[in-house]
Amino acid sequence: MIDLYYTSEGAHSPAPKYYRKEQKHLARLQNLLARAKKDSPKWKKLLKAVQRAHCRIKCMRKDFLHKEANGILGKSSLVVHEDLKICNMIRRPKPKQDADGKYLPDWAFWKSGINKSIADMGWRMFLDFVGYKATWQRKNVIAVPPHYTSQSCPDCGDIVKKTLSTRTHVCPCGCRIHRDHAAAINILRIGLNTLAGKAA
Ligand SMILES: [Zn+2]
Numbered sequence: 207m208i209d210l211y212y213t214s215e216g217a218h219s220p221a222p223k224y225y226r227k228e229q230k231h232l233a234r235l236q237n238l239l240a241r242a243k244k245d246s247p248k249w250k251k252l253l254k255a256v257q258r259a260h261c262r263i264k265c266m267r268k269d270f271l272h273k274e275a276n277g278i279l280g281k282s283s284l285v286v287h288e289d290l291k292i293c294n295m296i297r298r299p300k301p302k303q304d305a306d307g308k309y310l311p312d313w314a315f316w317k318s319g320i321n322k323s324i325a326d327m328g329w330r331m332f333l334d335f336v337g338y339k340a341t342w343q344r345k346n347v348i349a350v351p352p353h354y355t356s357q358s359c360p361d362c363g364d365i366v367k368k369t370l371s372t373r374t375h376v377c378p379c380g381c382r383i384h385r386d387h388a389a390a391i392n393i394l395r396i397g398l399n400t401l402a403g404k405a406a
Pocket residue numbers: 359360361362363364377378379380381
């Protein structure tokens with residue numbers, strides 16, 4: 207199961223079932239559309255169905271992201287996330303994170319969906335929602351550089367090399383934890399250090 211985010215406390219957010227179901231449905235329709243004869247009555251009908259499915263997914267995504275953003279901010283007064291280029295994020299699942307609890311969304315969830323523009327929009331939208339809701343609530347959101355956040359051990363600080371398919375962080379020091387959870391803890395630490403540095 208792939209998550210939208212992963213927090214430093216280990217909370218994570220799987221995509222809702224109905225959302226994945228709708229995405230599968232859309233993929234099927236798009237397949238049929240691609241094989242239908244262009245401009246035929248069948249093709250036109252399928253085109254409409256594809257457009258409707260896109261619309262539904264758009265609404266669901268927005269709704270889901272609003273709820274998740276509210277959920278994150280409800281539990282935290284500070285959100286720290288990785289400052290990642292959107293395109294990188296879509297190419298490889300990467301975390302973002304919230305602090306207090308913190309977060310790592312894992313973008314394979316979006317990537318596994320229908321197309322990159324959907325993934326891209328989902329990500330931007332989520333960060334936008336978190337950003338403006340935080341402003342309303344006078345909470346802080348900070349982005350930190352992603353370097354080594356997924357490779358460092360949250361317990362001892364050593365670098366533990368992992369490929370993208372390695373989902374568990376296992377360190378000789380004895381630390382064993384989900385890789386996104388480990389990254390979330392590292393990201394929170396960087397964010398807190400950044401804030402402490404500013405205050406000093
Ligand atoms: Zn370690």
